[in-house]
Amino acid sequence: MSGAAHIVGIAETTPGACRDDVNTTELVWEAVSAALEDAGIVLADVGGAITASQDFWEGRTISSMAVNEVCGATFKSESKIAADGALALLYASARIETGLDRLMLVVAHCKESQADPHAVELAAFDPYVQRELDPDETVAAGLQARLLDYPVELRARVVEAARRRSPWLDPLPEGAVAASPVTASPLHELERAPLMDAACALVLCDAETAARLGRPAVRVAGGGTATGRYWVDRDLARAGELRDALDGALDHAGWDGAPGHIELSATFAHQAILFGRELGLGSSAAVVDALEQGTLAPTGGALAGRPGVVAGLSAAAGCARTLRESGGRALAHGTTGLLAQSHHFVCLESA
Amino acid sequence: MSRAVAAVAVGQTDHVSRRLDVGIPEMVREAVDRCLETRDLSFADVDAIVVGNMEMFEGVNLVEHWLVDALGAAGKPVWKLNNGGTVGASIAIAAYYLVASGFHRRVLCVGFEKQSEGSAQSSITTVGDPVWERAVMAGAIGNFAAMTSVYVNESGVTAEQAAKVAVKARRNACLNPHAQLKMPDITVEDVLASDMLAYPVRKLDFCPSSDGACAVLFAAEDDAASLTAQPAWVHAAVTAHDQQYMGDSPKRLAEMRSLIEARRKGYAYAGIEDPVRDFDVAEIYEPATYAELAMYECLGFCEKGGGGRFIDAGVPELDGALPVNPSGGVLSANPVGATALIRVGEAALQVMNEAGEHQIPNVRTALATGYGGNAWTDLLILRGEKP
Numbered sequence: 114m115s116g117a118a119h120i121v122g123i124a125e126t127t128p129g130a131c132r133d134d135v136n137t138t139e140l141v142w143e144a145v146s147a148a149l150e151d152a153g154i155v156l157a158d159v160g161g162a163i164t165a166s167q168d169f170w171e172g173r174t175i176s177s178m179a180v181n182e183v184c185g186a187t188f189k190s191e192s193k194i195a196a197d198g199a200l201a202l203l204y205a206s207a208r209i210e211t212g213l214d215r216l217m218l219v220v221a222h223c224k225e226s227q228a229d230p231h232a233v234e235l236a237a238f239d240p241y242v243q244r245e246l247d248p249d250e251t252v253a254a255g256l257q258a259r260l261l262d263y264p265v266e267l268r269a270r271v272v273e274a275a276r277r278r279s280p281w282l283d284p285l286p287e288g289a290v291a292a293s294p295v296t297a298s299p300l301h302e303l304e305r306a307p308l309m310d311a312a313c314a315l316v317l318c319d320a321e322t323a324a325r326l327g328r329p330a331v332r333v334a335g336g337g338t339a340t341g342r343y344w345v346d347r348d349l350a351r352a353g354e355l356r357d358a359l360d361g362a363l364d365h366a367g368w369d370g371a372p373g374h375i376e377l378s379a380t381f382a383h384q385a386i387l388f389g390r391e392l393g394l395g396s397s398a399a400v401v402d403a404l405e406q407g408t409l410a411p412t413g414g415a416l417a418g419r420p421g422v423v424a425g426l427s428a429a430a431g432c433a434r435t436l437r438e439s440g441g442r443a444l445a446h447g448t449t450g451l452l453a454q455s456h457h458f459v460c461l462e463s464a
Numbered sequence: 465m466s467r468a469v470a471a472v473a474v475g476q477t478d479h480v481s482r483r484l485d486v487g488i489p490e491m492v493r494e495a496v497d498r499c500l501e502t503r504d505l506s507f508a509d510v511d512a513i514v515v516g517n518m519e520m521f522e523g524v525n526l527v528e529h530w531l532v533d534a535l536g537a538a539g540k541p542v543w544k545l546n547n548g549g550t551v552g553a554s555i556a557i558a559a560y561y562l563v564a565s566g567f568h569r570r571v572l573c574v575g576f577e578k579q580s581e582g583s584a585q586s587s588i589t590t591v592g593d594p595v596w597e598r599a600v601m602a603g604a605i606g607n608f609a610a611m612t613s614v615y616v617n618e619s620g621v622t623a624e625q626a627a628k629v630a631v632k633a634r635r636n637a638c639l640n641p642h643a644q645l646k647m648p649d650i651t652v653e654d655v656l657a658s659d660m661l662a663y664p665v666r667k668l669d670f671c672p673s674s675d676g677a678c679a680v681l682f683a684a685e686d687d688a689a690s691l692t693a694q695p696a697w698v699h700a701a702v703t704a705h706d707q708q709y710m711g712d713s714p715k716r717l718a719e720m721r722s723l724i725e726a727r728r729k730g731y732a733y734a735g736i737e738d739p740v741r742d743f744d745v746a747e748i749y750e751p752a753t754y755a756e757l758a759m760y761e762c763l764g765f766c767e768k769g770g771g772g773r774f775i776d777a778g779v780p781e782l783d784g785a786l787p788v789n790p791s792g793g794v795l796s797a798n799p800v801g802a803t804a805l806i807r808v809g810e811a812a813l814q815v816m817n818e819a820g821e822h823q824i825p826n827v828r829t830a831l832a833t834g835y836g837g838n839a840w841t842d843l844l845i846l847r848g849e850k851p
Contacts, residue, residue, distance in 0.1 A: 190702070
């Protein structure tokens with residue numbers, strides 16, 4: 114990848130457990146209008162949009178119907194990636210790379226408060242043989258956590274670290290995680306990322322446009338994504354697809370290795386440890402140390418209160434903000450699917 | 465910067481109203497196998513997969529993950545798009561960009577729908593805004609009937625002219641082994657005598673509900689020629705949206721603003737000046753007969769209001785100056801998530817001279833469109849010559 118795509122506008126809504134003050138269109142406009150302002154442009158300047166949302170979470174077939182106007186796509190292009198927003202960012206970057214698109218919005222949004230989480234997650238299970246068991250992702254995650262067998266004390270430290278970094282969730286007192294109700298043994302309720310309503314928007318453009326806008330820019334140097342086998346067909350104690358996605362991203366960006374700044378995203382505490390280990394950060398305790406010190410997932414990721422579809426794009430936003438100020442390189446991570454069947458990495462560097 | 469991209473292989477299931485012999489993964493695998501087998505390829509020869517369908521139709525969330533083995537996607541990049549009726553063309557456009565940008569070298573596009581395993585009508589109802597539209601937007605047929613009434617009033621097209629589109633489609637379908645509605649003896653009178661669904665749209669004016677899948681392989685310029693002697697090179701890949709509320713685009717079919725905009729951009733990219741002269745064949749996404757007449761106008765095949773006269777003159781027939789939907793079109797098979805990709809695949813087959821009995825002679829330039837959501841358009845132009 115040549116690194117033609119530049120992030121020149123960054124904005125996120127303040128996530129809330131129930132943003133009933135806005136509908137989906139208004140929620141997205143909140144992020145889009147702030148991103149446009151950050152980039153110093155207006156909606157009419159946008160040439161097209163790539164959005165990320167999930168029909169099941171939105172309760173709407175073609176969920177992007179609610180947002181394409183406020184993404185500037187009227188009589189222009191909009192395509193919806195039905196996955197984490199990090200993948201939408203990679204698709205938009207590919208389009209900018211071709212030179213056929215010059216200025217795009219990338220938007221991820223979800224109002225988890227409006228959905229029945231159990232029904233949405235149940236619908237992701239094999240309809241022929243598994244749904245009769247009435248599972249959801251927490252049940253599957255419980256099986257995974259049992260296989261991994263990380264002590265609850267370690268898992269609790271992951272959650273506490275994320276909550277300390279969350280601008281919108283209260284810190285957790287020591288012992289709160291283990292004291293929260295067991296949802297699927299050995300998991301406790303607080304080990305899962307909370308349901309949230311949020312949107313994130315980035316303005317992406319080519320180098321010439323970035324120079325013209327004169328805003329601090331961050332380049333998308335490359336990216337990678339990989340999908341593993343269905344949850345019952347893979348070893349849940351591993352996350353080989355994370356490694357595949359990472360290797361692909363580094364190769365795509367032409368980087369020799371991963372930078373020190375990695376915005377990791379995980380829905381469950383034990384997954385953050387697993388993913389950190391797959392990244393090669395050492396023992397479980399070493400990964401938790403990195404999470405506590407903020408060298409890994411410095412914004413706290415999904416566990417700090419970001420909806421699944423938004424978390425990866427929010428990770429990229431967090432990286433881009435830091436790179437604007439301090440320069441260097443960073444990796445943004447997102448996941449999609451039951452027990453993170455897909456992993457996505459975006460390689461970012463200061464322009 | 466952009467590198468040339470071509471469609472190099474196409475595979476389809478034989479589309480029917482109910483595939484009781486296969487589940488969704490098996491049906492998808494059938495299309496994938498048929499596509500790869502045409503070039504003696506296997507899963508290992510594919511770098512990435514772009515997949516699309518209407519998830520709520522079958523009620524399977526994150527369906528691409530469940531289908532990962534059928535797609536040959538384990539360990540690979542999987543891109544999932546979900547854009548309504550356009551999705552098949554949207555995934556083709558995504559594949560184009562992913563290859564053109566250098567992100568991937570070979571991308572397999574897979575679109576599918578098994579409508580017999582779900583409820584399309586109830587899912588389509590949720591397309592509308594939940595507060596303002598859903599209570600009165602009862603799925604596709606009523607929506608089309610309202611649009612058609614406006615179009616008939618504006619253009620003066622007749623039911624007989626619309627019926628000719630149905631006759632053309634179902635007769636063309638007899639030459640296509642993958643088509644669902646093959647009616648060799650259908651007449652205009654049959655169409656006019658078919659049940660009224662919602663005035664003025666009759667049963668034979670409308671597309672069927674189908675089970676089916678389609679797979680199209682796209683490859684980069686340095687690779688395509690090694691896979692087939694005649695790649696179908698992409699010269700334009702354009703998307704345009706209309707506004708989301710029906711009330712914001714009141715003329716709809718009579719003035720398909722997204723199609724007109726996509727045409728403007730796409731024709732400019734590909735240097736199309738006179739579409740009837742410059743295209744050798746068109747595969748357009750016509751969910752209903754009246755829509756095809758309106759699309760003739762909005763695509764510039766004829767003057768505004770001239771759609772009826774265009775088919776009266778026989779221009780879009782198999783032996784006409786611009787054959788439209790020689791495959792039988794959407795009116796002859798409509799597995800929604802695959803439908804627009806079938807248009808792209810059929811256009812590619814025509815350019816590759818592999819369309820079989822419905823092959824149009826000497827096709828050099830082909831048009832494919834997708835239609836969905838609130839009158840959104842995808843438009844691709846394929847040619848035998850590399851751009």
